[in-house]
Amino acid sequence: MSTIWYGLKQGVKSIFQNKIFSLAAIGTITACLFLLGVFYVLFSNFQHMVHNAESTVAIVVFFEESLSQDRIDEIGRQIQACHPVEKVEFVSGGEAWERFKQEMLGSDQELIDTFGSDNPLAASASYEVYLNDVSKQAEMVEYIRGLSGVRKVNGSANTADSFSSFNMLIGYVSISIIALLLLVSIFLISSAVAMGINVRKDEIAIMKLIGATDLFVRLPFLVEGVTMGLIGAGIPLGILRLMYGQVIVFIRAHFANLTEWLTFVEAEKEFQVLVPLCLGVGIGIGLLGSATSVRKHLQV
Amino acid sequence: MDNREPAIIRLEKVNMIYPSGTVALRNCSLEIEKGEFAFIVGSSGSGKSTLIKTLLGEVSTTSGCVEVAGRNLSEMTRKQLPYYRRKLGVVFQEFRLLDELTVFENVALAQRVVGVSRERRRRNSMAVLDLVGLAQKKKAYPRELSGGEQQRAAIARAMVNKPAILLADEPTGNLDPENSWEIMGLLEDVHQLGTTVLVVTHNDDIVNKMQKRVIALHKGQIINDEQQGGYVQ
Ligand SMILES: Nc1ncnc2c1ncn2[C@@H]1O[C@H](COP(=O)(O)OP(=O)(O)O)[C@@H](O)[C@H]1O
Ligand SMILES: [Mg+2]
Numbered sequence: 411m412s413t414i415w416y417g418l419k420q421g422v423k424s425i426f427q428n429k430i431f432s433l434a435a436i437g438t439i440t441a442c443l444f445l446l447g448v449f450y451v452l453f454s455n456f457q458h459m460v461h462n463a464e465s466t467v468a469i470v471v472f473f474e475e476s477l478s479q480d481r482i483d484e485i486g487r488q489i490q491a492c493h494p495v496e497k498v499e500f501v502s503g504g505e506a507w508e509r510f511k512q513e514m515l516g517s518d519q520e521l522i523d524t525f526g527s528d529n530p531l532a533a534s535a536s537y538e539v540y541l542n543d544v545s546k547q548a549e550m551v552e553y554i555r556g557l558s559g560v561r562k563v564n565g566s567a568n569t570a571d572s573f574s575s576f577n578m579l580i581g582y583v584s585i586s587i588i589a590l591l592l593l594v595s596i597f598l599i600s601s602a603v604a605m606g607i608n609v610r611k612d613e614i615a616i617m618k619l620i621g622a623t624d625l626f627v628r629l630p631f632l633v634e635g636v637t638m639g640l641i642g643a644g645i646p647l648g649i650l651r652l653m654y655g656q657v658i659v660f661i662r663a664h665f666a667n668l669t670e671w672l673t674f675v676e677a678e679k680e681f682q683v684l685v686p687l688c689l690g691v692g693i694g695i696g697l698l699g700s701a702t703s704v705r706k707h708l709q710v
Numbered sequence: 711m712d713n714r715e716p717a718i719i720r721l722e723k724v725n726m727i728y729p730s731g732t733v734a735l736r737n738c739s740l741e742i743e744k745g746e747f748a749f750i751v752g753s754s755g756s757g758k759s760t761l762i763k764t765l766l767g768e769v770s771t772t773s774g775c776v777e778v779a780g781r782n783l784s785e786m787t788r789k790q791l792p793y794y795r796r797k798l799g800v801v802f803q804e805f806r807l808l809d810e811l812t813v814f815e816n817v818a819l820a821q822r823v824v825g826v827s828r829e830r831r832r833r834n835s836m837a838v839l840d841l842v843g844l845a846q847k848k849k850a851y852p853r854e855l856s857g858g859e860q861q862r863a864a865i866a867r868a869m870v871n872k873p874a875i876l877l878a879d880e881p882t883g884n885l886d887p888e889n890s891w892e893i894m895g896l897l898e899d900v901h902q903l904g905t906t907v908l909v910v911t912h913n914d915d916i917v918n919k920m921q922k923r924v925i926a927l928h929k930g931q932i933i934n935d936e937q938q939g940g941y942v943q
Contacts, residue, residue: 413825416822612806612808613808615806616806616808617819617823618792618795619766619768619795619800620795620796620800620819620820620823620867620868620871621792621793621794621795621796621820621823621824621871622792622823623792624788624789624792626792626823
């Protein structure tokens with residue numbers, strides 16, 4: 411108990427004793443975890459939007475004229491059997507006309523009347539195919555085109571592809587930058603701790619001679635590292651928490667025409683992951699950095 | 711049958727060679743009984759500090775056997791070393807107090823290292839500061855003390871955990887004659903309380919007058935060992 415308390419006090423004291431290195435280390439961890447946080451927020455929101463989009467983007471399948479209902483049913487079953495398919499909906503010619511009237515002609519009763527009781531879309535029965543993985547769309551479109559009796563397949567392949575490749579790009583860029591900053595953070599923490607060890611060399615030698623255990627001697631330095639890691643995690647978490655709501659408000663205000671697409675993850679949900687993630691990485695960096703130095707410089 | 715207690719310090723044919731190749735101890739055999747007071751003398755570089763470091767487990771012997779308080783040092787693990795060191799008190803020429811701690815805190819640190827509770831830490835530290843005559847200066851920092859007072863604080867730190875053995879490596883090397891005598895008197899007090907005391911010194915006047923056992927080293931070898939001896943050059 412006494413050992414732990416002593417370790418805590420000495421460790422925190424040590425941070426103030428070599429301010430410059432400690433500040434550099436904390437600053438780098440802050441930058442690193444801030445980027446990690448930003449990338450995570452971007453990524454999770456993109457995932458969220460893509461997922462939303464996935465449920466609205468559908469492949470539409472039209473049939474050759476006068477295809478038998480039996481064959482249409484069979485095509486439906488074949489599509490349904492495919493792995494990425496979430497659901498297949500049949501839209502009869504009648505339904506298609508009703509929808510068209512509602513969406514395109516609106517309340518223009520006069521215009522609707524000109525069609526009388528004719529249904530110009532009578533032969534436009536179709537399947538709407540919803541996927542659970544939007545990146546498989548091109549493949550599915552290709553497959554459905556190959557089925558006999560299919561006349562035309564509409565898919566919004568471009569949207570889907572650009573979503574996925576953008577995700578990948580963010581992923582690669584963020585992973586490399588974060589990895590680089592992680593390494594720099596570990597290096598800086600271990601330097602800060604090494605400075606502390608050097609400053610307190612005589613003290614350490616004396617403590618060992620009067621019977622201090624390895625743990626007693628090392629604990630302050632490990633505490634120093636972990637504390638820097640925690641401070642470096644707390645700052646970006648605070649900033650991200652303050653910014654998150656405001657950025658969403660800003661985006662909603664400036665891209666009002668895209669509101670249908672711009673759906674965001676709630677802050678609480680985001681921080682349920684971010685808080686343990688950042689604290690965990692912070693503690694990890696701190697421990698790793700200080701342990702490296704302690705191993706290297708405290709082998710007496 | 712020999713019914714004496716076994717020696718508290720026993721060296722048998724100890725050789726110590728530094729990695730640089732310097733032979734610091736050469737075929738040293740030595741027994742020191744529990745409760746003894748002995749001087750170790752010898753010219754600079756004769757291996758006196760190396761002997762102390764060997765007893766502290768700071769350096770390990772190249773060959774031979776070192777037994778202290780019933781423990782064989784060459785068989786001791788890194789984990790056991792701190793617990794072994796708590797049986798020893800150690801004092802140096804340069805005092806080696808921590809500058810940013812008061813006299814009291816310096817002494818109490820030795821107890822903290824051992825894991826003594828706060829209240830007992832305070833009581834034991836005050837008792838030993840009384841013994842060395844520094845109770846009045848417990849709140850002073852080392853830089854505010856004379857050399858003699860700093861060495862007394864160092865002795866208090868060495869004694870606060872009630873070690874069986876006190877090792878002193880030239881404890882009066884930085885002190886004037888008057889302070890040297892005071893420190894030697896204090897070490898004799900510690901001896902009277904039952905502690906085994908081993909003092910490395912260059913001070914021939916003190917050695918000659920105190921009439922204690924004198925172990926003389928020369929180039930790493932024990933060349934003389936007498937009860938109630940005088941200083942050997
Ligand atoms: N760390 C060391 N590395 C190499 N040689 C050393 C070291 N310490 C002491 N020596 C050498 O060992 C010999 C004994 O040194 P030491 O025990 O310090 O003598 P003393 O204390 O009697 O002056 C000397 O020749 C010294 O130069
Ligand atoms: Mg010496």
